[in-house]
Amino acid sequence: MTTTQPAPDTPDERTLRRWRRYLADERAEASVYRDLAKRREGEERDILTALADAESRHEQHWLDLLGPHVGKPLRPGARSRVLGWLARRLGSVFVLALVQRAESRSPYADDPDATLEMAADEQIHEEVVRALAERGRNRLSGTFRAAVFGANDGLVSNLSLVLGVGASGVSNHVILLTGVAGLLAGALSMGAGEFVSVHSQRELLAASTPNPEVGAAIANLDVNQNELALVFRSRGMTEQQAQTSAARLIWGMHTETAALAAGGATDDHEAIGTGMGAALSSFCFFASGAIVPVIPYLFGMSGLGAVALSAGLVGIALVGTGAVVGLLSGSSPLWRALRQLAIGYGAAAVTYLLGLLFGVAAG
Template identity: 65%
Template sequence: MSAPAAQTPAPTPAPSARDRRRWARFLVDERAEARLYRQLASRRTGEERAILESLADAEGRHEAHWLALLGGEPKRLPRRSLDTVVLGWMARRFGWIFVLALAQNAERRSPYDDEPFATAAMAADEKIHSEVIRTLAARGRRRLSGTFRAAVFGANDGLVSNLALVMGIGATGVASQFVLFSGIAGLLAGALSMAAGEFVSVRSQRELLSATEPNDDAHHALSDLDLDANELALVYRARGMSEADATARARRVIRVAQGIETAPAITSPVGVPDDHEVVGRAWGAAISSFLFFASGAIIPVLPWMVGLSGLAAVITALVLVGTALMLTGATVGLLSGGPPLRRALRQLGIGFGAAAVTYALGLLFGVTLG
C-alpha cells in the first residue's frame, strides 16, 4: 500500500485593506512605545537606563516587522492611539514611576495574542515587556512606598473624616460658625494624631528591622576560632544556608581571618533583605502624614470658610471632596497597577458612605435637640 501523498499547506490569503490599516496602526504604536522608553531612559542612569533602551530596541524590531509587511513606509499613517499619546505626554512632565505604572497596564493588553500576522516571538516579547515594566515600577514603588503610603492615606483620611464630621455637625442645624470651628478642630486633631501615629509606627518598624539584622560584633574574634571545631557555621545556617554550604563558608572566612588564604571573605548577610527603604523614614512619614491629612481635611471646610452655609455649603463640600476622593483613588490604582476607575469609585463610595451615616445621625440629633 503506497504512502499517502503529503498535503500542501493552504496558501496564506492576501491581506485585505483592513489588514493593512491594522498593520499601520501597529507600526505607529510600536514607534510611540519605543519613543516613550527612550524618553524614560534619558532620565535614568546605569542598569535602569540600559533596560529601557533594550525595550526600545525590541519595539524597533516589531516596527520593522510591520514595515516589511506593508512593503515600506506608508504614504499615510493613522494617528497614534490615545493611550500612547497620554503616556508620551506624561513621560515628559511627570515622575517616571507614574509613567511606568501606566505603561505596565498598556503592555499587559498585548494586541498580538490574536493577531494572525504577528509572530509568536512578538507576542512573547510583549508578555516579557509587561513583566520587565512591572519589575521596574516595583523598584520605584519600593523607593517611595513609606512616605507615599503615609501621604495618600493621610489625604484620604483627612477627606473622609472631616467630611463626615462637618456633615454630621451641619445636619444638626447649628450655626455656620460652629461648623467651621468643628472642621478646623477636626483638621488639627486628626493631622496631629496621624503624624504621631505614623512616626511611632515607622520608627518601631525600623527599630525592629535593625534588631533582626546581622552585625559585626563577633568579627574581631574570627582569627581566634578553631578551624575544625567552631560555631561560625551555625551563624550561616541560621541565616538560611544549607549545612554543607555553611560549613564551607565558615572555614573560608576563618582561613582568611587567620591569614591562611588571601581571598576576601564573604561577609554580606544571607537572606536578610534591606527593608528599611520600604518602611521609609519616621520623620518623613510623620510630616507627610500631617501635611496631607491637613490638605485633605481642609477641603470639606472650604465652603464654610468662604461664607457659604446650609444646603449650598453641603453640596459644595460633597462636590469638592468627591472630586478629590476620585483623584486619589485613581492615583493609587495607577501606581499599584490596578484599574484606576474602579479604585476611584471605591474611594468615592467609602467617603460618601461615611458622610451619609454621620449626616443621618446629625439629622436625628438635630430633631431630638430641637
C-alpha cells in the same frame, strides 16, 4: 529570534489600518522608552534603551507586512501620545506604572498577524518595566503611603465630622469651627503618629540587622565546634546547609559580609522612608484633604447646598487619589477610584445619619 510573516498579496483595507495602527504604536512606545532612558543613568538607561530597540524590531515586522502599503504615518493612539508627553516631561515612576499597564494590554497574543515571539516580548517587557517601576515605588513608598493615608483620612474624617455636626442642626459658625479644629487636630495626630511609626519600624529592622563586627571573630572560631553554623540555621538554613556554609566561610571561600547576607537579611530601610519625611507628608496631605469638606462653609454656604457641594468636592478628591494609587500600583485606576469613593461616602453617610438622629433627639 523573531520571524516575520509574509504579507498577503492583497490585504484588505481593514487589515491595513490595523497594521498601520500597530506600526504607529510601536514607534510611539520606542520613543517613550528612549525619552525615559534620557532621564536615567547606568543600568536603568541601558535597560530602557534595550526595550526601545525591541519595539523597533516590532516596528520592522509591521513595515515588512505592509510593504508598499505603508502609506502616510498614522498618529499613535491617545494613550501612546499621553505616555510620550509624560515621558518627555516627567520620566518618573508614575510614567513607568502607566507603561507597565500599557504593556499588559498588548493585543499581540490574539492577533494572527503578530508572531508568537512578539507576544512573548510584550509579556517580558511588562515584567521588566514592573521591576524598574518597583525600584521607584520602593524609594517613595514610605512617604507616598503617608501622603495617601493622610489625604484620605483628612477627606473622609473631616467630611464625616462636618456632615455629622451639621446634621444635628447647629449653626454654620459651629460647623466651620468644628471643621477647622478637626483639620488641625487630625493633621497633628497623623504627623506625630507617622513619625513614631516609621522610627519604630526602622528601629525594629536595625535590631534584626547582622552586627558587622561579628566578622572579626570568625577567624578565632573553633573549627570542630563551629558556632557559626548556628547563625546560618537561625536565618533559615537546614543543619546540613548551615554546616556547609560555615565550613566554606571558615576556609576562606566567602567573605564575612557575603556569608552573613546569605542568611537572608535584607535592608528594607529605604522602602520605609524617613520619619520626618513621612510625618511632614502625612501632616500636609491630611490638612489638604481635610480642608476640602470645609470649603463651602468658608464661603458662607449652609444647609443642603453646603452638604451637597462638600460631598461632591470630597468625592472628586477621593476618585483622584484612588486613581493615582491604582496607576502607581499597576492595577485598574477605575476600580481603585470607585472603591475609595464607596468607602469614603459610606463612612460619611453613617456619620450624617447619626447626626440627624442626635439632632432629632436633642430637639
